[in-house]
Amino acid sequence: MNSSESRGTSSPNSHVDLSSPARKAAFLVLCLLLIGGYTYRVLRSYLASHYAAKLDVESLELAMRMEPGNAQYADRVGRFLSYARQDVPASVAPYQQAVRLNPHEAQYWLDLANAYQFTGNVQEQGRALANAVYVDPRTPAIAWQAGNYLLLQGQIQQALRQFRVVVESDPTQADTAISLGWRATHDVNALMTDALPHESDAYLRFLQLLQASDQPKEARIVWHNLAELHQPIDPKRALRYFDYALSHGDVDEARTVWNDLLRSDHRLLPYSASDDLVVNGGFEEVILNGGFDWRYHPTSTVTLSVDDSTVHSGLRSLAIDFNGRYQDAGVFQLVPVQGNTEYVFSAYMKAEGLDGANGPRFTVGDVLNKKSYVMTDDLVGSSSWRHMTATFKTDENTRLLVLAVVQVPADTRLKGRVWLDDVSLKKK
Numbered sequence: 092m093n094s095s096e097s098r099g100t101s102s103p104n105s106h107v108d109l110s111s112p113a114r115k116a117a118f119l120v121l122c123l124l125l126i127g128g129y130t131y132r133v134l135r136s137y138l139a140s141h142y143a144a145k146l147d148v149e150s151l152e153l154a155m156r157m158e159p160g161n162a163q164y165a166d167r168v169g170r171f172l173s174y175a176r177q178d179v180p181a182s183v184a185p186y187q188q189a190v191r192l193n194p195h196e197a198q199y200w201l202d203l204a205n206a207y208q209f210t211g212n213v214q215e216q217g218r219a220l221a222n223a224v225y226v227d228p229r230t231p232a233i234a235w236q237a238g239n240y241l242l243l244q245g246q247i248q249q250a251l252r253q254f255r256v257v258v259e260s261d262p263t264q265a266d267t268a269i270s271l272g273w274r275a276t277h278d279v280n281a282l283m284t285d286a287l288p289h290e291s292d293a294y295l296r297f298l299q300l301l302q303a304s305d306q307p308k309e310a311r312i313v314w315h316n317l318a319e320l321h322q323p324i325d326p327k328r329a330l331r332y333f334d335y336a337l338s339h340g341d342v343d344e345a346r347t348v349w350n351d352l353l354r355s356d357h358r359l360l361p362y363s364a365s366d367d368l369v370v371n372g373g374f375e376e377v378i379l380n381g382g383f384d385w386r387y388h389p390t391s392t393v394t395l396s397v398d399d400s401t402v403h404s405g406l407r408s409l410a411i412d413f414n415g416r417y418q419d420a421g422v423f424q425l426v427p428v429q430g431n432t433e434y435v436f437s438a439y440m441k442a443e444g445l446d447g448a449n450g451p452r453f454t455v456g457d458v459l460n461k462k463s464y465v466m467t468d469d470l471v472g473s474s475s476w477r478h479m480t481a482t483f484k485t486d487e488n489t490r491l492l493v494l495a496v497v498q499v500p501a502d503t504r505l506k507g508r509v510w511l512d513d514v515s516l517k518k519k
Contacts, residue, residue, distance in 0.1 A: 393412065429485065434516055441509065
């Protein structure tokens with residue numbers, strides 16, 4: 092390669108020659124321009140932020156002019172006009188500018204939809220809401236507003252699907268969303284299909300609504316679909332529905348609810364009935380105070396406790412302390428049975444210092460027909476474990492019995508302690 096070709100080829104290590112004063116001056120001017128431009132942009136952004144923080148529309152509009160590409164400032168102007176000035180029509184234009192600058196922010200579309208709603212532009216309100224949902228389909232506030240709009244437009248299924256987002260994601264609004272969907276449709280299947288996520292909590296919320304509005308037929312449908320989810324079921328809410336079914340005399344539904352509840356949680360399996368129809372007859376399990384387990388009414392006159400020091404068999408018994416005032420023991424258990432069938436009742440009671448005109452005893456009676464089948468002798472004073480037993484036959488239409496510890500009559504004073512253990516009811 093000749094010397095001229097060598098001189099015409101740039102070296103990888105070539106650099107700008109700043110030895111000339113003119114070149115130095117030009118380079119300095121370029122640097123100053125770049126620094127000045129950057130400083131101007133930073134200063135303008137700072138000033139725009141400063142003005143945007145002020146609570147007057149003139150400062151907000153000045154911030155918009157200084158940074159015309161900032162969608163947040165445009166939305167702030169719209170909000171100021173809407174809420175501070177109460178001039179919603181004037182807020183439409185800045186909201187429109189905000190969504191033009193940033194169509195990917197759902198809140199801007201929601202603000203625009205609110206403005207359209209106020210000004211009566213229903214068509215544009217729907218379009219803005221549709222864009223908000225498209226941008227952010229999982230936010231409850233957006234779904235709630237979209238659902239209400241769709242409901243007013245008669246688009247029921249689409250509205251219910253938006254309410255489903257609310258039920259899934261916002262527990263504080265879930266009941267309201269379900270209630271609104273129910274009032275709009277009164278269609279259990281529509282709500283379960285479109286408005287309820289496949290979660291036991293949502294179904295229990297709907298069930299509670301149906302109980303409150305006294306819809307036993309619809310409540311039954313919801314419970315059976317809830318059971319088919321094969322998910323854990325909150326016992327307290329399930330037992331409230333259990334009592335609701337019994338209040339309508341539906342013993343079969345109560346039995347179904349009880350069995351479904353036991354299957355939903357393996358920890359409840361000890362409460363399953365066997366050939367002995369009394370649940371937890373030895374008081375070995377925690378008393379649920381509901382369903383077909385033992386129940387009690389807490390009062391200031393009677394104290395109940397599980398005792399592991401005095402037992403007939405097993406590890407525990409139930410102790411009842413009477414404090415000397417007028418009282419009812421308030422301990423009982425509901426037992427589903429068959430009509431026209433013979434049963435044998437058996438229980439053990441032990442007394443200590445029972446002082447009163449009459450003492451506690453067991454009774455067995457028909458809940459729905461108010462018929463008494465068994466009344467054992469009462470206990471007074473102190474005694475060792477005494478076996479209480481009786482055989483009886485139910486009437487043809489008997490479906491539900493109650494086993495209870497009572498005083499007869501119930502308005503006499505009693506003081507002392509009694510223990511219960513090994514309570515059972517079996518077919519003969």
